[in-house]
Amino acid sequence: MMTFYWVALLIISFAFVGLLYRLIKGPSIADRIVALDALGVALVSIIALLSLILETKFFLAIILLLSILAFIGTVAFAKFIERGVIFDRKPNR
Amino acid sequence: MIIISISVGVIFSVVTALGLIRLPDVYTRTHAASKSATLGVLGILTGTFLHFLLIEDHFNPQLIIAIAFLFITSPVSGHLIGRAAYMSGTELAKETVRDDMKILRKKTEDPK
Numbered sequence A: 001m002m003t004f005y006w007v008a009l010l011i012i013s014f015a016f017v018g019l020l021y022r023l024i025k026g027p028s029i030a031d032r033i034v035a036l037d038a039l040g041v042a043l044v045s046i047i048a049l050l051s052l053i054l055e056t057k058f059f060l061a062i063i064l065l066l067s068i069l070a071f072i073g074t075v076a077f078a079k080f081i082e083r084g085v086i087f088d089r090k091p092n093r
Numbered sequence B: 001m002i003i004i005s006i007s008v009g010v011i012f013s014v015v016t017a018l019g020l021i022r023l024p025d026v027y028t029r030t031h032a033a034s035k036s037a038t039l040g041v042l043g044i045l046t047g048t049f050l051h052f053l054l055i056e057d058h059f060n061p062q063l064i065i066a067i068a069f070l071f072i073t074s075p076v077s078g079h080l081i082g083r084a085a086y087m088s089g090t091e092l093a094k095e096t097v098r099d100d101m102k103i104l105r106k107k108t109e110d111p112k
Helices: A002-025 A029-053 A060-083 B002-022 B026-054 B061-087 B102-109
Strands: none
Touching (some): A002 A029, A002 B002, A029 A060, A060 B061, B002 B026
């Protein structure tokens, strides 16, 4: 069982390196944002497998936190490259 | 059961990385990233939840919340990235046959 978890962690680390390749090389900004989003998701699964390997349940709060942070970061970047601002100003005040 | 769901998660994570490396433009890459990365991380989190439930006899509601949250928000972020890339003028791949949103982009770029 433990060997299976280690092998899964190794394969996901290779996938992580592949996503890093797209993050470095990506021709446009949107490519890099896609790669960052997928990197956050891959990091969530790496943390889940690490908590299985280390047999601790204290890492499981990190999973929820990291998925929320990845979503907020992606939304902020998408809004930035679409409109140029992240927080809109109030129109009349 | 744990082994099956974790294997599905690992396979789909590798498919995500392969898709991000090999596909030609931003939109096909968002397609790969949003769908298969969602299924991959859902498989791994389900495996983790089942491991803690069946072997260590510990019910963890945070993992269920994380699974639901990822299932809702990952396609939404894929959609936002694709829309932002289109509106900021990233070009399509050269295999593209038709572009139905071209009128909308022209209207956005010059609003009169």
